[in-house]
Amino acid sequence: MENRVEKKSGISFKIVLTTLLLLIAISAGAYFGYNKFLKNSSKNSSAVSQNSSLGQTQQVSNQGGGNSSYLQQVVSDYTFDLSDFTVNLADEGGKNYLKISVFLGYDDKKLSAELTDKKPMIRDAVIDILRTKKVSDINPKYMDNIKMEIIQKINPMLEKGKLNNVYFDDILTQ
Structure with missing residues (x-):
């Protein structure tokens, strides 16, 4: 049992x-x-x-390729020249610098006057972003992330329109 x-x-x-x-x-x-x-x-x-x-740039989760493909597809109707920037980079020792020409892309013609009026504030915002970068960040793999940072920092300052792209020209690091 x-x-x-x-x-x-x-x-x-x-x-x-x-x-x-x-x-x-x-x-x-x-x-x-x-x-x-x-x-x-x-x-x-x-x-x-x-x-x-x-129809505007939005903050997409920080996945490497998400921002890249969007910015490459956007062609702006108008551009605004912010001129050349020469900034020290955030590398140890402070001996590295970046020289770069920046153009802001947008589609609304009314935004041109506002960009001209706010150019000093916009340049300051771009300088703040660029000074946090290291030499290793200034390569094609990360440039679209830098562009998105610039767009996301400047767009809240604007009232008459929004940026949809940032274009870099004459990039030099040393």
Whole structure:
């Protein structure tokens, strides 16, 4: 009689253990499946809907390629010359500097007068951003991120329109 009770408890223990392991496996599969497939597609679709509905640059999560592809597709109707910048870079020792020409891209002609009036404030904002960079940041891989930083810092200053791109010319680091 005692032997029979042990068999029943052994079988029920195996069933409970098997069920528990099965639930853990299903949960782990669902978690990894969501993170790999669904989570990324929802981020991408929200970023696309923000960009398409507003028609302006929006802060996209800081993934390396997200900003790059957007800025390369935008061609501005008008540009505003901020002239040359020569700034010290944030590298140790303070011996490295950057010389760069910056042009702001926009589509609304009314913005030209405002950019002219606010040129000193805009130049100051660009200098603040460029001085935080190191020589290693000044390469094609990271230039679009710098452009997005500039756009995101300047757009809140503007009332008559928004920037949609930044163009660099004559980049020199030493």
